[in-house]
Amino acid sequence: MLILSKADILKVVDWREAVEEVGQAFAALAAGRASVPLRTHFPLENHSGLLLLMPGVINGQASSRQEGQLAVKVVSIFNNNPARGLPLIYGLVTLFEADTGRPLALLEGATLTALRTGAAGGAAAKYLSVPRPTRLALFGTGVQAEAQLKATLAVFADSLLEARVVGRDAAKTAAFAQRMTADTGFTVRAVGGAPEALSGAEIVVTATTSFTPLFDDAMLAPGAHINGVGSYQPTMQEVPGETVARARLVVDAREAALHEAGDVVIPLQAGLFGPEHIYAELGEIVLGARSGRAGFEKGEISFFKSVGNAAQDVAIAAHIFKKAAALGIGVEVEMF
Secondary structure, eight states: OEEEOHHHHHHHOOHHHHHHHHHHHHHHHHTTOEEOOOOEEEEEGGGTEEEEEEEEEEOOOTTTTOOOEEEEEEEEEETTTGGGTSOSEEEEEEEEETTTOOEEEEEEHHHHHHHHHHHHHHHHHHHHSOSSOOEEEEEOOSHHHHHHHHHHHHHSTTTOOEEEEEOSSHHHHHHHHHHHHHHHSSOEEEOSSHHHHHTTOSEEEEOSOOSSOSSOGGGSOTTOEEEEOSOOSTTOOOSOHHHHHHSEEEESOHHHHHHHOHHHHHHHHTTSOOGGGEEEEHHHHHHTSSOOGGGSOTTOOEEEEOOOOHHHHHHHHHHHHHHHHHHTOSEEOOOO
16 A cells, blocks of 8 residues: 655655646536535534535446546544644545545545545636636635646646735735745736735635625626636625626536535525526536536636545545556555
């Protein structure tokens, strides 16, 4: 069994490949080749914590000899950890051989989660943003904000000119912008607030844990595409309900979005729209069953809401495992 740490995973990451792998995972989900139950929530209220269990399988295609993929992710979220100097989130992903159940690998899950969620945002922007976007507005300065930035850059490296980042802490936001500029060679600029960040931005990314909207609907530029990836509970909300109500709404999975995504659940409960407002799952657009940006009206905004899906974890874990094994990266352990 191969053990892959955070450092091991980062050694083999290619953001273009990651975007493609996760896009195909969504396609498998839409085509009925993936089985992903709703995640199991196990609250630990005495410790202000939450344990999430997410199994999933992607069945292979005999016509292309594509192998099946099977994995389960366990994530712990303990809200008091940052005050203790510990990460908010820990995670582990176990990858199995799909036809025998033999464990193949154990991967550090927080890095893998950031990778697959970032790649999901990149895939959504690829299909839903206007052609050749030049400006990116980024809300958040954490691990997920970094992943979203790098995935979006991988897709639009030939057109993006600038990213403007907004955070709660001015010093941390400035440090994040400086670090990302040095790391990517791309201009990332810290700005003072939402109006400046959103001015003319064709792509907007929200990667926070906010319970209230981060901007006003009127601030959005015509034709903007929004990737909402931060909120993961029904009470969390990053995007105004008015925005969601007028946007072409695309989700990773309908059932999960209607149960878990506060950006969808809150305006739905307020009567701003019904479940039918969901235009498509991203996989339907990847497959060509539903139109992406090319079929939208001029100036129409779009919103991709992701709460995370185990199909993404399965696909990216299998991809990282194959690359690491081929390169001799990681630690082999005799478990059985």
